[in-house]
Amino acid sequence: MREDLPGYVVALDVGGTAMKGGLVTRDGRVTALEGRPTGRENGPDAVVAAVRAYTGELADLGTSRFGTPPAGVGLAVPGFVTDTTAVYSANIGWRDVPVSAFVPDGIPAMLGHDVRTGGLAESVLGAGRDADDFLFLPIGTGIAGAVVVNGEPYGGARGWGGEIGHAPVWPSGEKCACGQIGCLETYASASAVARRFETRTGRTATAKDVVSLAQAGDQDAREVFGDAVEALSISLASYVLLLDPSLIVLGGGLAEAGPVLFGPVEEGLAARLAFREPPPLRRAALGMRAGMLGAALLGWRATGEPDAGRGWSLDVLRGGAVS
Numbered sequence: 001m002r003e004d005l006p007g008y009v010v011a012l013d014v015g016g017t018a019m020k021g022g023l024v025t026r027d028g029r030v031t032a033l034e035g036r037p038t039g040r041e042n043g044p045d046a047v048v049a050a051v052r053a054y055t056g057e058l059a060d061l062g063t064s065r066f067g068t069p070p071a072g073v074g075l076a077v078p079g080f081v082t083d084t085t086a087v088y089s090a091n092i093g094w095r096d097v098p099v100s101a102f103v104p105d106g107i108p109a110m111l112g113h114d115v116r117t118g119g120l121a122e123s124v125l126g127a128g129r130d131a132d133d134f135l136f137l138p139i140g141t142g143i144a145g146a147v148v149v150n151g152e153p154y155g156g157a158r159g160w161g162g163e164i165g166h167a168p169v170w171p172s173g174e175k176c177a178c179g180q181i182g183c184l185e186t187y188a189s190a191s192a193v194a195r196r197f198e199t200r201t202g203r204t205a206t207a208k209d210v211v212s213l214a215q216a217g218d219q220d221a222r223e224v225f226g227d228a229v230e231a232l233s234i235s236l237a238s239y240v241l242l243l244d245p246s247l248i249v250l251g252g253g254l255a256e257a258g259p260v261l262f263g264p265v266e267e268g269l270a271a272r273l274a275f276r277e278p279p280p281l282r283r284a285a286l287g288m289r290a291g292m293l294g295a296a297l298l299g300w301r302a303t304g305e306p307d308a309g310r311g312w313s314l315d316v317l318r319g320g321a322v323s
């Protein structure tokens with residue numbers, strides 16, 4: 001503990017279209033703020049300006065609330081990223097933006113990859129709190145994973161680690177938007193489930209609708225959902241055999257289907273593992289706030305407190321107000 005530093009950080013989770021901000025005290029009290037748009041349609045420079053304006057507003061809000069400026073700022077951003085530079089995001093279009101461009105002058109700050117930062121939050125505060133080695137797999141518009149090893153997300157040699165959504169499951173399958181063939185994401189992301197159902201039937205439905213229709217016995221929905229489950233089972237079996245995780249944490253929109261998804265994926269995974277037990281599947285604990293909470297941990301790391309969060313109470317985290 002460094003008592004000479006002010007007692008809170010600014011945390012920001014920057015997505016493609018919206019950003020979620022918060023103030024998080026040293027003892028884990030969270031004030032979560034309403035999301036706001038990134039303004040991506042106005043170009044990458046406008047997004048950088050919008051992020052900087054928002055961190056400045058959050059710093060001002062914290063200063064009026066706590067009587068001091070923030071100790072640090074943490075930001076979760078998409079794309080290829082290091083601690084100090086947002087190197088590239090296809091989604092937003094920026095290149096080589098230094099962390100200092102996102103925050104008010106003079107405040108220590110740290111960047112993190114969006115999914116790995118969510119994985120860090122699940123590791124320190126959430127579903128992976130009691131596990132050192134696990135996969136955090138949010139299934140939403142796309143699929144990316146955070147490979148958590150010894151409690152820390154692992155990005156690989158150059159930061160590309162965890163792109164399990166683009167590991168092929170059917171080499172002669174459908175073309176993925178990334179340019180490869182048969183990627184997991186092409187079959188099992190929430191948008192893929194919706195898209196494949198519409199292509200097949202001409203009917204528009206969300207992934208959630210498709211899951212409900214499959215439950216109700218609709219044959220097309222059953223086949224589309226079945227493909228998603230099978231693709232996930234194949235990918236998870238490879239992951240388990242490579243890295244022997246103690247846990248698999250599923251998150252994102254599709255995981256909200258709950259037992260309807262988890263049951264078949266558990267069965268599919270077990271069926272593909274002949275000589276070992278599968279690890280348990282668990283639902284992510286932090287939901288849409290994982291990125292913001294992980295960004296708060298990065299903000300504390302920027303101030304020189306690498307162990308921030310280890311003693312925080314989950315009750316406190318869940319009770320955070322949206323104001």
Ligand SMILES: [Zn+2]
Pocket residue numbers: 165166167176177178179180183185
């Ligand atoms: Zn792909």
